Amino acid sequence: MPSFFYEKTENKMKKDYTGTIKSIKNIALNTFEMKIESKLKNAHSGQFISILCPNKTLRRPFSISDFDEETKILTILFKLKGEGTQYLKNLNTGDKIKFLGPNGNRFSLENKNCLLVGAGIGIAPMLFLKKELNKEGINNYLISGFKENNEVIQGSDENIIGGSVLDNLEKLIKEKNIDLIYSCGPTIVLKKIAQLAKDLKIKSYVAMEKTMACSIGVCRGCVIRLHKDNGIVYGSVCQDGPVFKGSEVVWD
Amino acid sequence: MGLENLKTTLLNSKNDKSLILKTPIIGASGTYGYVDEYESFIDLNCLGAISTKGITLEKRPGNSGDRIFEVQGGMINRIGLENVGIQTFLLEKLPKLKQKNIDFLLNIAGSTTEDYERLAAIANEYEIKALEVNVSCPNVKQGCLEFGLNPNALFELTKKIRKNYDGFLIVKLSPNTQDIKPLATAVEQAGADCISAINTLRGLGVDVNYVGNKFIKKTVQGGLSGSCIKPVALYMISQIKQVVKIPVIAMGGITKFQDLLEFLAVGADAFQIGTANFIDPGICTNLAQELSEFMTKNNFKDFNELKGAIQND
Known part of the structure; x- marks a missing residue:
């Protein structure tokens, strides 16, 4: 099977942008989708933006969950956690935000049978990755795990609610003849996925926080x-x- | 960019050694990497200088575990002097700095007197214009701060560095002391040309959460920086200025134009900007611009005149 691989540091140019909020939507319990219009020219799955939150010393990093190449509108998903996300939640359409990005490397797209695993809000970069894989015609299956029904973020091929997204993962890998896993979520989940991939002798990529x-x-x-x-x-x-x-x- | 009125010279009148700065605003060590990383954000030539990441003789991996903790008005870091080591710096970083004509202070740190002596000798050999000696890092187990808190040890260390280095010698002082005055005096008497202050304050970040009938605790002990330390820095600079004649580069919580005036009011001769670079990568050049415009608008012909006016009014 031919595979192609993007160099990790393909996009080195990082910029300081002022973006305009195009929309902000409550998509699940304490979970929001924000669309931002800016002069950002490109972005890829795995990359993130770091948003300046007033009165906070540290910028808040958010995975890019979508980037529309035509409109140049980027999307992030966030879950209310502290003061930073509270600030974002209270913004309205038309408000400005300052951010740096796109930061970091991207997922390399490989022509394999790909399993994408999103745990909770970790689904954000997986949605973008799925879009990129689809565009290249690469087989993929996105499975996501959420604690409760009202926390489900749409867009996966399968949702696990209540239990762990890790349950039955091995069965799924065998059934679907998976030979590459991508994942984003809490470190404990990523650790288990990396271990499982190692045990099954397949490759895995994880997006860390x-x-x-x-x-x-x-x-x-x-x-x-x-x-x-x-x-x-x-x-x-x-x-x-x-x-x-x-x-x-x-x-x- | 029209910042000509910001040109300033730090002068040690005892030996006539001086450092000419395009602007009095310097990027602080540890917040600018090895300098070229910020190129995509700002015109580095609009900066007075940049202080490099603290360089040691051998490369250092830095500390394991969490290195950053945010607090109200600032942050705690415990990076642990991760750096590429002097040899790699000379091979890979220095040529870039020279090629791009970026003014910098080489920030050095060591665990022993010999480390500092050797680093000073290397800096001399490579004709590095300015050296900033870090004797105040609170985040490494050995050395560094041990020299920085004892006036006698600091005097001896500075003297030895001076012996090996002919350029502009700056010693960066720690605020983690009962009295900063004897340290400033020791540095001046040992032949340093300039003092920079303050390094970070010792701090502890604590995170406690009650989850599932259990307390989950996390602590990060390191150096506190950011706007919350400004009053401490202002106090320390005013103390230092009472006892030394050599110029003082002030830092500690500068985030806005008004802060520059406040530090000038207590005797600062130039500034370093640290943590604020994380908030706004363009802050150093923005502050330079604001300062320059303020001077033009109010008819201060150069930075010295502004300094004189604030300090004498």
């Missing part, structure tokens, strides 16, 4: 440990990631 300061690869605040050349190095989630191979992450 970590508190960031600069969000552009300068301060080295958001590092995680990675296996490299028989040793361990620190990689920044904001620049070296957020997408890593499941096998290269040191899972503590």
Whole structure:
């Protein structure tokens, strides 16, 4: 099967943008979809923007869940968590926000039988990835897990509600002849997915999350440990990631 | 950009060593990487200088675990001096800085006196114009801050660095001390040309949540920075200025134009901007622009005149 691979750091140019809110919608319990119009020219799944929240020192990173190449409108999904998301929630159509992006690397698209696993709000980059895979005609199946019925974010091929998205994953992989897993969600879920992929001898890519300061690869605040050349190095989630191979992450 | 009126010279009148700055606004160490990372955001030539990430003799991986914790008005970091080491800096980073003609301060840190001596000698050999000595990092186990909190040790260390380095020598002081005055005096007497202050304050970030009948706790101990430390920085600068004649580069919580005036009022000769770069990558050039416009509008012909006016009014 032929495969193609995008270099991790394809998009190095990072910019400071002022965006206009085109819409903000409550799509599930405490969950919002925000569409932002700006001069941002391109974005890919896995990449994120870091939004400036007034009176907060640190920008808040959000995975890009869609980017419309024609209208240049980007979409993010967020779940209410603290002051940053509360600020976003209270914005209205027409309001301006400042953000940096697109930051970080992207998911590499590989022509395999792909399983996409989204855990909770981790579905955001998976939706964008699914769109990119579809565009390339690559087989994919998106399964997402949510705690409750009212928390479900639409767009997956299958939703697991209540239980763990990890249950029956092995069965699904075998049934669908999966040979590549992409995932985003809590670290504990990503760890288990990387382990499962390793056990089944298939490849996995995970999009990680970590508190960031600069969000552009300068301060080295958001590092995680990675296996490299028989040793361990620190990689920044904001620049070296957020997408890593499941096998290269040191899972503590 | 029309920032000509911001040109300023930091001068040590004891030995006539000086550092000419295009503007008095300098990007602080640790917030600008090795400098070229910010190119896609701002015109680096509009900055007075940039202080590099703290460089050690050998490369350092930095600390494991969480390195960042946000607090009201600032943040705590415990990066742990992750850096590429002096050799890689000289090989990979220095040529870029030279090629792009970016003015910088080489920020150095060590665990032993010998580390600092060797780094100073290397900086001298490579004719690096300005050295900022970090004796105030609160986030590494050995060295660094141990020198920075003891006036005698700091005097001896500065003297040894001075012996090996002919350029413009800046020592960055820590606020984590009972009295900063003896430290400032020690640095001046040992032959430093300039003081920069303050480094971060020791702080502890605590996160406690009650989940499922259990308290989940997380703590991050490191250096506190951001607008919340400004009053401490202003106090420290005013203290330092009482006892030394060499110029002082002030930093600590600068996020807006008014802050620059406040630091000038307590005797600052130039500024460094740190954490605010994370909020706005363009802040250094924006502040320079605002300062320049303020001076033009109010008929201050150069930065020295403005400084004099604030300090004497």
